[in-house]
Structures are given as structure tokens and as C-alpha cells.
Amino acid sequence: METFVSYIPYILMGLPMTFLLLGGGLALGFGIGLPLAMGHVYGAVPIKRIIDFYVWFFRGTPLIVLLFLFYWGVFPALGIPLDAVTTSIIVIGLRSGAYQSQIFRGAFHSVPEGQYVAARAIGMGKYQAIFSIIVPQVLRIAIPPWSNEYAGVLKDTAICFSLGVLEALRRTSYVAIAINEALLPYIFVGFLYLVLTYAGTGVLNRIYERVKIPGLVGRL
Amino acid sequence: MVEDKTVLKVEDIYKSYGTQEVLKGVTFEIHKGETKVISGPSGAGKSTLLRCINLLTRPDKGRVWLEGVELTDPNVDINKQRAKIGFVFQQFNLFNHLTALQNVMIGLLKVKKMPKEKALEKAKEALLKVHITEDLWHKYPAQLSGGQQQRVGIARALAMEPVIILYDEPTSALDPQLIGEVLQVMKELSSQKVTSLVVTHEIGFAISVADELMFMYDGKIIEKGPPKEVVFRPKTDAAREFFRRIAELYGEQ
Amino acid sequence: MGLEGFYAQLPQAILTTLSILVLAIPISIAWGIFLGSARVYGGKILSTIATGFVVLFRGFPLIVTLLFIFYGLPEIGIYLTPFWSAVLGFVLCSGAYQSEYVRGAIRSIDMGQIEAARSLGMTKFQELIHIVLPQALRRALPGVSNEVIYLNKYSSLAYAIGVIEIFQVSKKWSSWTFEAIPIFLTAAAIYLTINTVTTFGFRALEHKLRIPGLEIEKTR
Numbered sequence: 001m002e003t004f005v006s007y008i009p010y011i012l013m014g015l016p017m018t019f020l021l022l023g024g025g026l027a028l029g030f031g032i033g034l035p036l037a038m039g040h041v042y043g044a045v046p047i048k049r050i051i052d053f054y055v056w057f058f059r060g061t062p063l064i065v066l067l068f069l070f071y072w073g074v075f076p077a078l079g080i081p082l083d084a085v086t087t088s089i090i091v092i093g094l095r096s097g098a099y100q101s102q103i104f105r106g107a108f109h110s111v112p113e114g115q116y117v118a119a120r121a122i123g124m125g126k127y128q129a130i131f132s133i134i135v136p137q138v139l140r141i142a143i144p145p146w147s148n149e150y151a152g153v154l155k156d157t158a159i160c161f162s163l164g165v166l167e168a169l170r171r172t173s174y175v176a177i178a179i180n181e182a183l184l185p186y187i188f189v190g191f192l193y194l195v196l197t198y199a200g201t202g203v204l205n206r207i208y209e210r211v212k213i214p215g216l217v218g219r220l
Numbered sequence: 221m222v223e224d225k226t227v228l229k230v231e232d233i234y235k236s237y238g239t240q241e242v243l244k245g246v247t248f249e250i251h252k253g254e255t256k257v258i259s260g261p262s263g264a265g266k267s268t269l270l271r272c273i274n275l276l277t278r279p280d281k282g283r284v285w286l287e288g289v290e291l292t293d294p295n296v297d298i299n300k301q302r303a304k305i306g307f308v309f310q311q312f313n314l315f316n317h318l319t320a321l322q323n324v325m326i327g328l329l330k331v332k333k334m335p336k337e338k339a340l341e342k343a344k345e346a347l348l349k350v351h352i353t354e355d356l357w358h359k360y361p362a363q364l365s366g367g368q369q370q371r372v373g374i375a376r377a378l379a380m381e382p383v384i385i386l387y388d389e390p391t392s393a394l395d396p397q398l399i400g401e402v403l404q405v406m407k408e409l410s411s412q413k414v415t416s417l418v419v420t421h422e423i424g425f426a427i428s429v430a431d432e433l434m435f436m437y438d439g440k441i442i443e444k445g446p447p448k449e450v451v452f453r454p455k456t457d458a459a460r461e462f463f464r465r466i467a468e469l470y471g472e473q
Numbered sequence: 474m475g476l477e478g479f480y481a482q483l484p485q486a487i488l489t490t491l492s493i494l495v496l497a498i499p500i501s502i503a504w505g506i507f508l509g510s511a512r513v514y515g516g517k518i519l520s521t522i523a524t525g526f527v528v529l530f531r532g533f534p535l536i537v538t539l540l541f542i543f544y545g546l547p548e549i550g551i552y553l554t555p556f557w558s559a560v561l562g563f564v565l566c567s568g569a570y571q572s573e574y575v576r577g578a579i580r581s582i583d584m585g586q587i588e589a590a591r592s593l594g595m596t597k598f599q600e601l602i603h604i605v606l607p608q609a610l611r612r613a614l615p616g617v618s619n620e621v622i623y624l625n626k627y628s629s630l631a632y633a634i635g636v637i638e639i640f641q642v643s644k645k646w647s648s649w650t651f652e653a654i655p656i657f658l659t660a661a662a663i664y665l666t667i668n669t670v671t672t673f674g675f676r677a678l679e680h681k682l683r684i685p686g687l688e689i690e691k692t693r
Contacts (some may be wrong), residue, residue: 062627
């Protein structure tokens with residue numbers, strides 16, 4: 001027990017990396033997901049099909065397969081040998097983008113029909129109406145399911161241990177080998193993720209409570 | 221002479237929700253074969269009273285006896301006693317995932333533990349009694365009209381062979397043209413001496429078959445008597461006002 | 474060239490993956506139904522324990538749960554093979570997520586149904602089994618099928634505890650043959666197929682269980 005406790009700082013030093021993967025992945029996912037959602041809601045049929053394929057592929061393939069596919073296959077083949085951390089962020093982002101596009105799509109469909117029409121009626125152009133009236137509502141409505149995405153991506157970062165990224169889980173596995181004990185280390189890191197998950201979703205919930213649109217319930 | 225048996229005795233029922241006192245001491249009795257009607261303005265506590273009788277809601281104070289067994293006694297097997305009370309809901313509350321026939325059978329199978337053939341027979345009997353014909357037996361509630369659903373609800377209660385049936389505003393959720401078919405069934409049952417306690421605004425029903433009409437106002441029964449007496453010669457202002465309004469609404473009875 | 478080795482080992486690996494899923498999916502659904510029901514209908518003790526399981530295994534990343542079961546439990550005398558460690562891990566994790574859908578569905582059942590059940594004299598247990606669950610499970614089905622899709626993909630993590638399943642074989646042969654792209658794309662295709670089949674299966678099930686006249690609420 002005492003030996004393990006002395007290794008705790010080592011595990012915790014993986015948190016910055018975890019957060020880097022988490023933040024980068026979520027941000028990239030947002031940057032992909034929102035445009036994809038809008039493309040699907042407002043775009044022509046061919047665009048919808050392409051988006052559907054993208055979503056189907058990145059939601060249907062296990063993350064670990066995607067990580068290895070890109071790290072050992074795609075990036076080397078493209079002649080850009082990216083390191084494990086960058087690859088991880090990109091792959092997590094691509095995948096989260098697929099999920100987030102679905103979240104935002106659902107949110108777009110939750111905005112009452114009349115909003116867009118009313119915006120045009122007061123003279124707003126198509127894009128002005130979308131960005132100043134619809135999107136602000138979409139972002140608020142999307143918060144509850146998005147907090148699930150946060151939890152999901154947090155757990156995805158742990159999978160990046162397989163590429164050798166020195167985030168919290170990889171470090172834990174080293175500790176387990178070093179002290180020849182697995183129970184405590186893994187329980188510890190498990191609770192670490194648990195706390196981060198509930199703290200994060202708690203924060204998002206609080207944000208949601210403050211910004212939500214009274215009377216309009218977010219779709220879950 | 222047939223022995224006069226008290227089926228239901230309700231004594232001094234009080235019920236509050238938070239600071240709101242809904243029932244302020246209700247007492248009455250129902251004897252075998254009688255049909256009694258409770259009427260009154262909304263919020264008077266009528267639905268709450270019915271739910272206190274079969275303990276769907278527990279009264280804060282007061283006692284209820286069913287054929288001599290005290291339902292409000294914490295040691296009583298309430299499920300066993302509930303099986304002896306039929307309850308017909310304003311919103312019908314038919315089990316959505318079961319056909320009409322299955323709705324009527326399920327209580328017989330699971331609560332009374334009847335063998336399947338006997339349950340089937342009794343269920344069909346009950347359905348025919350409420351004029352639900354065979355072509356509707358295998359339909360789901362969502363496929364039936366409101367009037368049909370409510371009659372199935374009555375059959376469901378009837379099949380259990382209860383000692384009393386409680387009706388909670390059975391026609392209030394129905395389209396006007398469907399009210400008649402349900403009232404007709406209820407009248408038939410009353411004339412067959414099925415002991416009934418009905419909460420309703422349908423004064424015509426009360427006048428034609430009820431043995432007594434109880435007027436409930438602000439959590440208490442403030443008038444009771446033969447229906448014609450209470451409706452046409454009310455003694456209290458509240459009752460007078462209420463029945464005058466009803467008469468305006470429905471025209472001459 | 475070197476791909477023959479990959480294709481030779483693949484069928485057995487697919488079989489292993491499917492064996493894990495064939496066990497984990499029904500058991501996790503049953504466990505999810507139990508946990509969800511226990512949280513609503515269980516007494517104080519049972520519902521608290523059930524909530525504990527849900528919070529714990531939703532907070533722990535699946536990979537951590539797997540590592541904890543396979544490497545950690547032996548320290549307290551519980552030895553499970555890689556295969557059974559995987560099945561247990563998947564049941565605990567997926568079951569926890571599924572129980573949320575079950576619980577939500579149970580709580581969404583109209584009070585009137587419950588009052589009617591009680592008025593007939595049904596016990597709480599009878600009410601749950603004969604009236605509430607038959608309706609709640611139909612409502613929970615979309616969410617549950619979603620979780621099963623996750624399970625299909627996360628079965629790939631079993632490689633980390635030594636199970637020779639699809640990803641493990643892909644990883645091994647891609648480093649031997651350096652043919653990462655065809656190998657991982659093949660793996661992706663297999664998982665995508667499994668997912669597509671599962672989706673159709675659940676859609677057919679939803680259709681079969683549809684109650685005539687009653688619209689099932691969509692959860693996502």
C-alpha cells in the first residue's frame with residue numbers, strides 16, 4: 001500500500017496529457033460536428049449522404065482500430081509521420097465529430113419551426129438567421145447530450161495508452177508492473193476517471209441550468 | 221327479508237397535501253346493492269376521497285372498513301382487499317400493452333390466481349356484460365374509442381367480482397357522444413344491484429338509479445339524500461348554486 | 474504476401490469476438506434491467522447498492538474495468554480467464570449504461586397504469602413484472618440497442634487482457650507485415666458489419682414489439 005501511494009504523483013502527472021487529449025479531441029470534434037450537422041440539416045442530398053457515410057464509418061469503427069489505422073497506416077502512407085499524441089487528438093476529434101454532429105443535428109431539429117421563418121420575416125438573410133437565431137438555441141439545447149460526449153471522450157483518452165501516450169492509464173500500467181500489484185493502481189485510476197467524469201458533467205449541468213432557454217426542454 | 225349488510229364504511233377521513241387540506245372529515249356508509257353518487261365542484265376532494273377508500277392514497281386521519289375489515293389498519297393485506305374493490309378511472313388506465321381481453325383477464329390470472337380457461341371464460345362474460353363484442357376483444361386500447369376503453373375498464377373491474385365498484389368521474393374524459401354508452405352500462409349494473417359509489421357530474425344518472433346523492437363541498441359532505449331532493453330542493457347555498465349551474469349547462473333533466 | 478497469416482487467423486478471431494458478444498449482450502441487458510428496476514422498485518438498501526454499481530461502472534472507463542478484473546482480482550483470489558474477464562467487464566460496464574435507459578423508461582410510465590395495477594390488487598412486484606416492464610422495455614429499446622452497438626466496438630479492448638479477437642490479430646499481423654491499411658480497414662469493415670447487422674436486428678425487434686396504435690417515444 002505504501003509503495004503504491006508513493007507512485008500516485010507519477011500517475012497524476014499524466015493528467016495534463018489526459019486533458020490535452022480531452023480538450024483537443026472535444027474541440028476538434030466540435031469544429032467538425034457543428035458544420036457537419038448544419039450540412040446535414042441545410043444541405044442538399046449528396047452532401048447528406050457524404051456526411052452519413054462519414055458518421056457511419058467513424059461511429060461504427062472501434063476507436064482503437066481507428067488509432068492504429070491512422071498511426072501505422074494512413075499518416076505514414078501520406079508521408080506525414082505524426083507522433084502518437086497528435087494522432088490521438090486527431091483521431092479522437094474525427095470520431096467525436098461524428099458523434100457531435102448527431103447531437104447537434106438533434107438539437108437543430110428541436111428548435112421550433114417558426115424560429116427560422118420569423119427571422120427571415122424580419123428581414124434577416126439565410127445565414128444571418130441561422131447564425132444569430134438558430135445556432136444560439138442549438139448550442140444551449142445540445143448541452144445535456146454533449147455532457148455525455150464529454151464523458152465519452154474522457155474515457156477515449158484512456159484508450160490512447162495503446163499508442164504509448166503517457167497519459168494517466170499508461171502511467172498506471174507502468175506502476176502496476178513496477179510494484180507488481182494491479183488491484184490498487186487500477187482502482188485508483190478508475191476512481192480518478194470517475195471523479196473527473198462526474199465533476200465535468202456536474203459543471204456542464206450547472207452551465208446548462210444557467211443558460212437554458214426557459215420553457216424549451218433540451219432533447220436528450 | 222334480505223339482511224342489510226354494510227359493504228363500505230368511511231369514517232372521519234382527513235387528507236392534506238402540504239398545507240392544503242383537501243378532505244376535512246368525511247363519513248358515510250354504503251349497503252349491499254346500493255348505488256350512491258358523490259357530486260360537487262372541482263377541488264372538493266372527490267377523487268382524493270375515492271383514492272383514500274382503496275388506499276391508493278393513505279388518509280391522514282380516519283378509518284375505512286370493507287365488509288367489516290379495516291383497510292386503514294397497517295397490518296391488513298391491502299392487496300388482497302384491493303382485489304375486492306373495483307376501480308374505474310377517469311382516464312380509463314387500460315394497460316396499453318394488452319388487448320381488451322387480456323386487460324380483463326390479467327387481474328384474474330395474477331391476483332386471483334385463476335386457471336387460464338376459467339379466467340378466459342369470466343373475462344368474456346364481463347366484456348359481454350358491458351356490450352364489448354368479440355370483434356373488439358383482441359384490439360389494443362389505442363385502437364378503441366374512449367367509450368369502448370371505459371367499458372373495458374368497467375369489465376376489468378367487474379370480472380374480479382368485487383363487493384363494490386368505485387367510479388372516479390368515469391365519463392368526464394369522454395366525447396359527449398360516447399358518454400351515453402358508458403352511462404347505460406353503469407345504469408344496467410346498478411339495476412342489477414352491483415354495489416357502486418360513483419363520483420360524477422352526470423345528474424341524470426344519479427336521478428335515475430342512485431339510492432342517495434351526496435353533495436361534497438370544500439372537503440366535506442354537506443348534503444345528502446335522495447337524488448331528486450338534493451338536486452331540486454337543496455338546503456345549502458353551495459348545493460343550490462352548483463345544481464343551478466349544472467341545470468344551465470345540461471338543460472332540463 | 475504476409476497477409477495470408479492475417480487472413481488465416483481472422484476467422485477464429487471473429488468467432489472469439491462473436492462468442493464474447495453472444496454472451497455479453499444478453500447478460501448485460503438482463504443485468505441492466507435488474508439494476509434499473511432495483512433503483513426504482515428496490516428498497517432503500519437494494520436501490521442504493523444498485524445505484525452504486527451504476528455510478529461505479531459508468532465512471533470507470535471500460536479498459537480500466539477490464540484491467541482491474543484480469544490483473545487486479547487475482548490479488549484477492551479471483552482468477553478469471555481472459556475470455557471470462559472480458560465478458561464480466563462488458564456486462565458490468567454496458568449493463569450500467571443500459572440500466573439508465575431502463576430506469577428512465579420505468580419512470581416514464583404513466584401513473585395511471587400503476588394505479589390501475591394496484592387497484593386490481595397486484596403487489597409491487599407483480600406491477601413491475603406484468604405492467605411496468607413490458608411497457609418500459611419497449612421504450613428503453615432504442616437506448617439499449619445503442620449501448621449494444623458500443624459493446625460491439627469496445628469488445629476490441631479485450632485485446633489488452635490477452636483475448637485473441639479481431640483487433641489483437643490485426644495488431645499482430647500489421648506489425649509483422651507492415652500492411653497496416655488493408656489490415657485495419659478489414660478489421661473496421663468487420664466491426665461495421667457486426668454493427669449494421671445488430672442495428673437491423675434491433676430495428677426488427679422494435680417493429681415486432683410495437684403495440685398497435687401506440688407510438689413509441691424516440692429517445693435519441
